[in-house]
Amino acid sequence: MDQYKKMITRQRKWMFYLLALFVLGWGFTPYPSIFLGLLLGTTLSFYNLWVMQRKINRFGEAVSEGRGASGIGTFTRLATAALAVLIAMRYEEYFHFIAVIMGLMTTYVVIMIDFALFNNKTGKGK
Numbered sequence: 001m002d003q004y005k006k007m008i009t010r011q012r013k014w015m016f017y018l019l020a021l022f023v024l025g026w027g028f029t030p031y032p033s034i035f036l037g038l039l040l041g042t043t044l045s046f047y048n049l050w051v052m053q054r055k056i057n058r059f060g061e062a063v064s065e066g067r068g069a070s071g072i073g074t075f076t077r078l079a080t081a082a083l084a085v086l087i088a089m090r091y092e093e094y095f096h097f098i099a100v101i102m103g104l105m106t107t108y109v110v111i112m113i114d115f116a117l118f119n120n121k122t123g124k125g126k
Contacts, residue, residue, distance in 0.1 A: 037102075
């Protein structure tokens with residue numbers, strides 16, 4: 001379980017770095033709507049990552065104790081994505097729609113990159 005906690009910490013760190021990068025891009029580039037869209041999508045994506053990690057942790061504890069396990073929060077993640085789309089559509093003068101969608105996908109990109117780097121580092125991928 002120690003490896004799982006390290007993985008969670010790494011993924012959250014990467015998400016915070018991306019959020020900071022997008023804030024800088026929003027403030028200092030001539031493309032504020034794109035970076036604001038990325039910021040909105042990534043913020044809600046980070047919330048989805050947090051919910052998913054918390055639910056998976058609870059799921060693992062329930063299985064190890066022999067209790068019945070609930071779901072892993074799929075509905076919550078879908079509702080969050082719908083909220084991001086609604087915000088982007090309502091305030092389209094501030095948020096670039098495609099950037100919001102790309103921001104929503106950042107969690108999955110971070111998970112894949114973390115997996116690839118960790119597997120490459122430990123030599124398990126060979």
